[in-house]
Amino acid sequence: MPDELVRASSVTKVFRTRAGEVRAVDDVSLTVHRGETLGLVGESGSGKSTMARLMMGLQTPTSGRVSFDGRDLGTLPARELRMLRPRMQMVFQNPYGSLLPHFSAIGNVMEPLRLHERGDKESRRTKALELIELVGINTGHAELYPRQFSGGQQQRIAIARALALEPDLLVCDEPTSSLDVSIQAQILELFTDLRDRLGLSFLFISHNLAVVERLADRVAVMNKGRLVEESATEALFRSPQDDYTKQLLSAVLPIRQDSAL
């Protein structure tokens, strides 16, 4: 199908540890379509982060296949894989940990452009400044270092960096979990805005069901390495089918008295 951007087919990942074999991902098939936001939810240890790494080609599945834009990541020569890399980018939970501390904000955003040899230094600068503005950072602060920004601003810089190579797919692993509520709301708005403006596809991983409900078109639920349910967001929240999904939803504690739960 032409509108499939990334597809995992019957993917399994087994890690060998001293305590024996761990089946982190067990026979999971997932597809992210172009322009779509797929939410991936589950508790710690459910395999959702491993799934993300497999879909990015950062780890090789023990069995199964992952293809990006129709090309099998497992059989692609390293050179061609490197050409595909810019088209998929990641945003992590801890923005400070993911930024280079000894590079300024603009230096961080320029770095992927330099690594992939895009333009000259001057054009990289211009591009990085545009991105910094796009994510809502005062361009007058572009020369400051990551530690001089708040957590929310650091995450904006990390997002600007992820956008530098104009990816098709943005994989976000708990991107708002370390942020305060009022800042989380700002970042969620930024994601919505970016999706509408740039037509990005998202794989959005979170344990926060409310965040996923707000952003995702479709939601996949993982438990102990297995995919237990996958459906359109509204349907999943309205009438969950799987017992584990039901359990997850019923564990949510409502804030407002008149909330839908």
Place this chain on the structure above:
Amino acid sequence: MSEGALLSVRELRTTFRRDGAEPLTAVDGVSFDVRRGQALAIVGESGSGKSVTMRSVMGILPRTARITGGQALFAGRDLLAIGDKELRKVRGREIAMVFQSAMEAMNPTLTLERQLTEHLLWHGICTKAEARKRAVRALGDVGIPDPEKRIRTYPFQLSGGMRQRAMIAMAMVTEPALLIADEPTTAVDVTVQRQILDLLAELKNRGTGVIMITHDLGVARYFCDDAVVMYAGRVVERAPMGRLLDDPRHPYSVGLLGSGVEVGGRDLPLRPIPGSPPDLSHRPEGCPFHPRCAQAELPRCATEQEILTIGPGRDAACWKVAVDA
């Protein structure tokens, strides 16, 4: 001090020493009461002073911090004035703490037995044999299977949820009058969260007063009876829990509620508060929230912060809030 308060904190002020600069005021005139068998939520974002407030009361501040004013009345004594030696007799016995991360709060080199009996033995509450019995019972009470065997294990041998339970057992074993819980469920999965809260509720039912520091409003609503909202080291609103969430009055509380996403709220508009909380070394004059407040009126909001009583058990630090008739 209000009638029947277990702990009454008044006008607490805590500052941090800095090299080559004026001391930083992290807690600026904070007051609240905790009642027996009730839970008070302290709600606020990072840097709002929630944890420093509790550490001040417990006397476990870092060396650079100093309490420069206020009182914390507990069972007729001012915890801020009695000195470290007396405070040690209270801490762990009458007031216990539960932290966000059991992995960091527990000693990785000691078995659960050593850690669970430590308070009982240190305070001379009972004999070693009796302490062991009580520790096993406490582990059983928090739902740890096979407590007789588990008490010989080390913290790292337990799963995250089990470790959190063990830490609660550690806090419960002396049957404290007051429990301070600092983000007790933030690090655990949602399906475990409610079990932990129900355990803590058990304690509340036995008459223990609880202070819960949290940024999770759903957790606060489920567990707490009253709430104070902190911003930039000050209390901006005080209210019964449900009233705060259903009808917030201080513009910051309104903003916090408007920022919170909630399952079932997909179609509700998101209304984030613009900007970010102030750096405490540049705390805005007057109401510290005024630079981010859509309703701020200058110059008044930038020069003074007035506390208005809104209704029974409710007040807000804003002269513009609506007051109940």
